[in-house]
Amino acid sequence: MIDCNKLYNTVLSEMFCSECCVEIMQTKYYDQHLETVVVLECPGCGHQLGEKPSEKNVENEITCRMVYGEMVAGEGYSAFTRRNALCTLPHITLxxxxxxxxxxxxxxxxxxxxxxxxxxxxxxxxxxxxxxxxxxxxxxxxxxxxxxxxxxxxxxxxxxxxxxxxxxxxxxxxxxxxCKYCHVCAYMESSYSKQTTSLEKYEQYKNEHEHKCYINYxxxxxxxxxxxxxxxxxxxxxxxxxxxxxxxxxxxxxxxxxxxxxxxxxxxxxxxxxxxxCINHYSKRLKTRLTNLVKSHYVEKELKTGRKRKEFAMKKKGMLTDFVINKLAQYFHKNLREKIGHGVEDMRNSIMASFFHCSSTDEKPQHHLCPTGDKSWCFYQKAAAADLPPPSHTKMKVQFQLEPAYMEEVHNVYKDLTSDEMMQRCIKGRTxxxxxxxxxxxxxxxxxxxxxxxxxxxxxxxxxxxxxxxxxxxxxxxxxxxxxxSAVTQKQLELMEKNMKEQRKRRGMKRKRELDTSYEPGGH
Missing domain, CATH: 3.30.420.10 (Ribonuclease H-like superfamily/Ribonuclease H)
Known part of the structure; x- marks a missing residue:
């Protein structure tokens, strides 16, 4: 971008005509969209340097680059004209x-x-x-x-x-x-309905606009x-x-x-x-199913004020609270990712292990699907491998207990989501x-x-x-x-591409997790 006043004051104001060498060249500026054409003319002999634009509607590079930059920024004509006005650039029509x-x-x-x-x-x-x-x-x-x-x-x-x-x-x-909307069509139909546009002009518009219309749905x-x-x-x-x-x-x-x-x-x-x-979306279905199950079992209790409040039978302390449901969904997703390519049965057993583990009690431990050995995440199986008495289940952070009928409904949700057909769809771990x-x-x-x-x-x-x-x-x-x-554009594009590749490389790197053999209440 060149300031024409500075250009004139520093260079052009003292330039003599190259033909007669007597008169100082006069400067004239012609705007062509956002581009300014500078023409020097001798008032004595009429000699000219530069050519004024013959047509004002000819496409030029500066305007095209500016519009392209505005589109990349996600803006439109209003922001374009406002920015040009603040930068003292010429105005162009819509x-x-x-x-x-x-x-x-x-x-x-x-x-x-x-x-x-x-x-x-x-x-x-x-x-x-x-x-x-x-x-x-x-x-x-x-x-x-x-x-x-x-x-x-x-x-x-x-x-x-x-x-x-x-x-x-x-x-x-x-x-x-x-796209199912075209603003040009909407404007013409509105004008025709208000009788501000004649039928002949409206039909002519429809014939001319048909191949340019944005509506394709x-x-x-x-x-x-x-x-x-x-x-x-x-x-x-x-x-x-x-x-x-x-x-x-x-x-x-x-x-x-x-x-x-x-x-x-x-x-x-x-x-x-x-x-x-998509295993990311599929793991959310457990949370949705359990949340809907909790909401479906409630009793309306009348308050002293006369208003009624819903009391959910499975949302009390020690039951399926929001915290427990979120944790179960996290375990579900973690098991899906860990068992990618391991087989349908392994994936299902890993998911069901988290359900039985979190619903176990001291009177009824259910750890038959939990991994065995001294490196198991399950405190019960770890204690069994060391021939030690297991700690109490009351120390678990994620544990829930329900009535047998409700527990059976939760179990059915897990069985539906871990069927052979659904596990086969998740086995490749696509997202x-x-x-x-x-x-x-x-x-x-x-x-x-x-x-x-x-x-x-x-x-x-x-x-x-x-x-x-x-x-x-x-x-x-x-x-x-x-x-x-330009070299500036090339350098910036290369920098953006380098940053994009580094981000993809970081996302592709596997996390290095330290093997933690200590048990934390909650299982996973």
Whole structure:
């Protein structure tokens, strides 16, 4: 950025004409969007240095970079004009801003699609290392994680996004953006209903706007996740991939929608799509089930004031309090992670051991599933290995006792969650952490606190996916827009990419835990 007044005072105010060498050149400034063109003209002979812009609407680099920076910051035209005013930069119209924003979004989508194509080739190479080859038609079966995200919380969002990530390489494979609102259509329909727009003009607008309309979905916001999955699975074969195994949260209807495609035959002929559970979401189901069970058994007690209060039969001291339920859910999740790949029976026994351990008493110890030996986390089995009398169960931090009928209901919850089918879905230990990480990156580019159009959502998703798959250096759009990348930009992008790789490396490192052979009340 150059201050024109300082430039004139230091350099141009004493410049003589190179032709006549008599007159001092006069300086003229011409604004072209955010760019200022400087032209020197001799008042004597008319000689000029520089050319004034012929058209004011010609695209220029400075304005394009500024709009691109505003979009990366997750802001829009209002913030752009306010920031320019504070920086004493020229004003541009909303039409001009939208023109640049649309061009940048198109380039971003094109760049993202190239990166996705390269990512799919990398996925094929990685699967070949695992001795998994494409079939005779060149189609490769892969395991994927799928999750949806919305611009607004609740079931009132106008924008929903579905993303598929390969479970082995953690690379994004495909995505779908759905939108059910267009502000331009809403404005014209409102104008027509108020009779401020004629029927002829309204029909003309509909014909011209049809191919530019943002609306590509007409269902409810709640169904966006499953409908986006259906679109992605239906076009997977065109990308020479078959998403045979899906990892999704257990409370979604995504899997049912995929299986019901093509009149119940599924997305692929003669190939069934299998479902696996995200163990992070699955462990929360125990907490939900136990909480709902506690809330379902209550007695209404009338107070002296006449008001009624609910007294829960299983939420008293020494029973299923919130603390106990949270601890049981933590043990459930810990056992799932520790028994990944160990077999269904081992995983189930490890989970049930925590239930029996925490419900044991001195009169009725239930430690038959707890690990044996002097290094066991179970104080009862550790004492038995040392031929010592076990300590009292009353010293346990996590212990609950219920009436036999209630205890049987809790036991049934554990049995439902540890069935052969459900344990088989958890045996690989898949999670949706990659999807959640990508969702955060998307909404950094698309501010959730403000109204956003589908155009900005398309930009945010495509840019975030490009960042995620190839890094910041490759995903930056200055080269795609036809501009030279400066050394300052290159250095900053390399620094951002280095920090991202270090964070991933730290997350991938296993924690070194010291072996603690002492018993702490609570079992785990």
């Amino acid at each position: 039409e001009t801003y939208n023109k640049y924003a649309s061009m940048i979004t198109e380039k971003c989508i094109e760049s993202c699609q190239k990166i996705l194509a390269e990512s799919r080739d990398l996925i094929v190479e990685e699967y070949r290392k695992l001795k998994i080859e494409p079939d005779v038609n060149g189609i490769l079966d892969i395991d994927v994680t799928y999750d949806g995200t919305w611009h607004k919380r609740g079931h009132h969002s106008n924008i929903g996004i579905g993303i598929v990530i390969d479970a082995v390489t953690k690379l994004v494979v495909d995505y779908q953006v759905l 007409s269902g409810t916001a709640a169904k966006m996740e499953s409908d986006a999955a259906a679109k992605i699975w239906q076009r997977s074969l065109d990308k020479n991939l078959r998403y045979k195994t899906i990892v999704s949260d257990g409370d979604s209807s995504t899997y049912k929608t995929i299986v019901d495609l093509n009149d119940g035959e599924g997305p692929y002929p003669d190939v069934n799509v299998e479902k696996q559970e 949706q952490n990659c999807n959640e990480s990508l969702h955060h990156r998307i909404w950094c580019y698309c501010n959730k606190a403000k109204y956003q159009t589908k155009r900005h959502a398309d930009f945010a998703v495509s840019h975030a996916v490009a960042d995620y798959n190839s890094g910041y250096v490759r995903s930056c759009l200055d080269t795609a827009l036809g501009y030279r990348r």
